[in-house]
């Protein structure tokens with residue numbers, strides 16, 4: 001089983017707007033509402049690939065109930081820790097470009113966080129790997145992902161931004177997965193090498209259509225994409241992380257691990273909603289990704 005952690009779970013709302021007018025009235029052509037937050041999306045992709053998963057994290061209030069109901073409807077196993085605050089909504093407006101509006105999320109109390117830590121410790125005992133992704137709700141210390149990675153007892157992947165990313169290597173995670181911009185913001189002078197020096201087992205930097213750059217115990221690799229996939233890039237990083245988690249759990253050699261992760265990321269761009277990927281796009285692009 002792969003355990004995914006989404007502390008700032010969300011109800012993801014996606015609006016398709018054919019040609020958005022950012023200064024006027026828009027008609028929405030399609031609306032999707034589903035449970036989200038990065039770890040939830042990772043779990044969806046892993047489940048679609050036939051992997052056993054459990055979604056952990058925090059949910060509360062009416063929005064949290066909607067998140068839980070959607071996970072249940074999708075048949076995604078979850079063990080979410082209840083909180084008193086209302087979980088957040090995120091909004092994606094997908095038009096000729098894609099814009100995201102991510103609410104900060106609820107305030108979490110120290111008692112609620114203690115209960116989550118106890119749940120996490122129990123769940124991690126049954127996991128082959130853990131994936132810890134996304135932003136932190138308010139009230140959670142910035143080094144909390146490092147704490148979870150250190151106590152997991154199994155290999156961990158951390159996908160975070162800002163301060164949680166800066167602290168992540170202290171927990172000695174097996175893989176840290178920032179995108180290019182997140183890495184530059186968190187480590188202006190150093191980058192991937194600094195993450196490795198501070199304790200990350202490997203660093204995989206996602207670079208959109210430019211592919212991946214990875215520093216691993218087996219060497220430094222670059223994954224190059226053969227062509228550009230058009231669509232909604234929201235959730236592409238989560239599909240990529242799912243590919244890395246699969247490789248970590250199965251002990252797949254790094255070049256193939258990266259090829260599959262990059263192909264899943266591209267296939268997610270072709271799917272309209274975060275957490276999905278297009279199998280035909282995956283099958284077509286996977287063999288064409290060059291790892292060097």
Ligand SMILES: O=P(O)(O)OC[C@H]1O[C@](O)(CO)[C@@H](O)[C@H]1O
Nearest residue numbers: 010036037038102134135235274
């Ligand atoms: O936790 P955040 O960094 O705000 O990201 C969450 C959001 O990102 C996405 O996971 C896309 O990666 C959305 O599903 C949305 O819930």
